[in-house]
Amino acid sequence: MLRAAVRPRMIVLLLLLLGAAYACGRLGVWQLDRAQIRGAGAQERHVAEQLAAPPVPILDVLAPQTAFEGDDVGRKVSVTGAYEADEQLLVPDRALDGRTGYLVLTPLRTSDGVLPVVRGWVAQPGAADDPPAGTVAVEGFLQASEQAGSGVADGRTDAISSAELVGTWGGPIWTGYLVLSSSDPAQSADLALLGIPTKPGEGLNIQNLAYAAQWWIFGTFAVLLWLRLVRDEARGDGSDEDDEDLPDEATPPPAPA
Template sequence: MTAPRRPGLLTDLGAAALALVLVVIAGLLGKWQYDAWQAHRDAEARDLTGLAPVPMTDVLDSDDPFPAPDVGRPVEVAGEWLDGGFWVADREHDGVPGYWAVAPLDIGDAAVLVVRGWAPQPDDDLLLATGEADVTGWLQPPEGSLVTDDDPNDDVFPEIRVADAVQRVDVDLYSAYVISQEPAGGLEDAELEALPSPSRFTGVRNLLYAFEWWVFGAFAGYIWWRWRRDATAAEVASPTVQ
């Protein structure tokens, strides 16, 4: 003989309402964390190149680390060219491999490295920069993939590294460089990659939290379903001993 076991109406409705509230809360919290993950990625990859230029000293001081949100921001610098310029290899212009001409510009409290333009081959005359200058360009972080310099004694570097360049000047250097919007005489414009792709790990903690909340919500729904199934299942009566 069997007899159904059913919870009371208020108990049934209360359990369903509680499960629904928990699922909704977990879903909303998961969406909030997901949106935070997306916002981190959008902030890292935003394109600032179309903004009006601002003085570089308004963005960072000479002792500051590079401000990651300002990659590609147009800035203005004014000062005097210093000796110690160099070329940077493996830079393309319209698909043609070549070199960037880089020179330090003393702007008062320190100097900033300025990419003055591109050339197909190193040329001492094109590298020469003297006198005062006003430069408008795009702010970029120093490079540092640890590429080996085959000949540290020449004027060709594999990357723009502040640690390498500071050995060529007698002043401190900013932890940034500027790609000039107007190339110097005899040089072509240096192509800019101002919109970096976000790292795969950018905001990953928020993404993991989002999935965690959604799992909590699914678990709350599963617990209600199991309770409802067990509460309404038929109960098998124990056999009567004759």
């Protein structure tokens, strides 16, 4: 293999194929940049549409104990109920604008069940105030329940998981949670509201991502092609050597002395 690989014509072919692989790699990077640019533009338009859309009653989108569909992420909904302040939880290690703090997670009891509501973000646990008392009308954006964490303890939970919260708050419970955008009556301004939830992978254009993957695959094929040619070249050398070792049938054996 090594002897075949260092032959001048194989080296020239390697250089040509490496150049092709490099070009394919650069084209893949360009398509990835296009995926980010086009995806970001599409996401901005989508967010603007969600913000401008009027809220719909939550039961028109999702009922308690029913499966959360991916298309429901970011849906703007409204719901009326009463907060249960004594059951409020903090979710630590959550980032907002480059800072790490706590989400304030409060159960909203409605006539249909319990809705987990992220009322906002605080930098310190002591900044989490009590929610408005009595009946409140809230609006916000839906997000899917998270995977179960280590459970609820000491007024904290490391995951907004309906499967865990139902053991603490009771049910029936929604399989997603609400990211609060407004409340009537209004809550304390000390809580920083979060942005619109997004699905994983949003912000990238799928078509351009596919083009990028195709270019990188083509570049890989160029390198693999050279390895295949080297292997074939080496096999050809081996066949010639075997033929040289065989006796020539046309040459008669030497006469005995």
